Amino acid sequence: MSATSHKPHRSDQSDVPAAHAIESATGGSDAPPGGRRLTLLDRVISEADTVMRTLANRGNSAGRESPATGHSESLLSERERRHVAGLMRVNHTGEVCAQALYQGQALTARLPTVREEMREAAAEEIDHLVWCAERLRELGSRPSALNPAWYGLSFTLGAVAGAISDKVSLGFVAATEERVCNHLKEHLRELPDDDRKSRLILQQMLEDEQRHGDNALAAGGTDFPQPVKDVMTLVSQVMTRSSYWV
Numbered sequence: 001m002s003a004t005s006h007k008p009h010r011s012d013q014s015d016v017p018a019a020h021a022i023e024s025a026t027g028g029s030d031a032p033p034g035g036r037r038l039t040l041l042d043r044v045i046s047e048a049d050t051v052m053r054t055l056a057n058r059g060n061s062a063g064r065e066s067p068a069t070g071h072s073e074s075l076l077s078e079r080e081r082r083h084v085a086g087l088m089r090v091n092h093t094g095e096v097c098a099q100a101l102y103q104g105q106a107l108t109a110r111l112p113t114v115r116e117e118m119r120e121a122a123a124e125e126i127d128h129l130v131w132c133a134e135r136l137r138e139l140g141s142r143p144s145a146l147n148p149a150w151y152g153l154s155f156t157l158g159a160v161a162g163a164i165s166d167k168v169s170l171g172f173v174a175a176t177e178e179r180v181c182n183h184l185k186e187h188l189r190e191l192p193d194d195d196r197k198s199r200l201i202l203q204q205m206l207e208d209e210q211r212h213g214d215n216a217l218a219a220g221g222t223d224f225p226q227p228v229k230d231v232m233t234l235v236s237q238v239m240t241r242s243s244y245w246v
């Protein structure tokens, strides 16, 4: 499914806190459709709600159906199932980090010119989060126990990048998406040939993440120098290797 066909249609109001966060991140009005301005307490509750939904894996609903829906489960050996679960756990942690990154940026960034792109990207990250969690359940596995730590780190980095400037904030999104795309491509090579369900999810995620990165650069994001990207790669390798197991 392409970006242009993305139609957010949350079945409940679960995206409201995230929408507020992105609205804030992108310099939007604090006033919801009803016209009431958000108080500091509203914001604190909204931010805490986003953290709980992401880490507890409850309350988020995908705007798009999982690409795996309707496809039959493949016959995986126990070893293959454990390996795929490890890969999907890594991808789920990556999506937890994406939520934290947007929330961190929400605290400090303005980004008025890219409001729509950011909002759409944030909605798509929720889709990815939900799809990965669903696939993990289907594989009889669970999210990483390290997610709270990675959430905290990503939140802090997002907030710092946003505080420096919008260009750095967007550049951080672009460089992060580049890292994510690299490990998604690696995972697509590693998946058992038969595991069509996981493959379809990762293919759609790869398409979305590439677009998020391209949009962030097109919106004026700084293309980070290679040494900075190398450090980010190192951190992402620690994340992927630890989340695979724990």
Ligand SMILES: [Fe+2]
Pocket (backbone or CB within 6 Å): 095, 098, 124, 125, 128, 205, 209
């Ligand atoms: Fe994502």
Ligand SMILES: [Fe+2]
Pocket (backbone or CB within 6 Å): 098, 121, 125, 177, 208, 209, 212
């Ligand atoms: Fe993304």
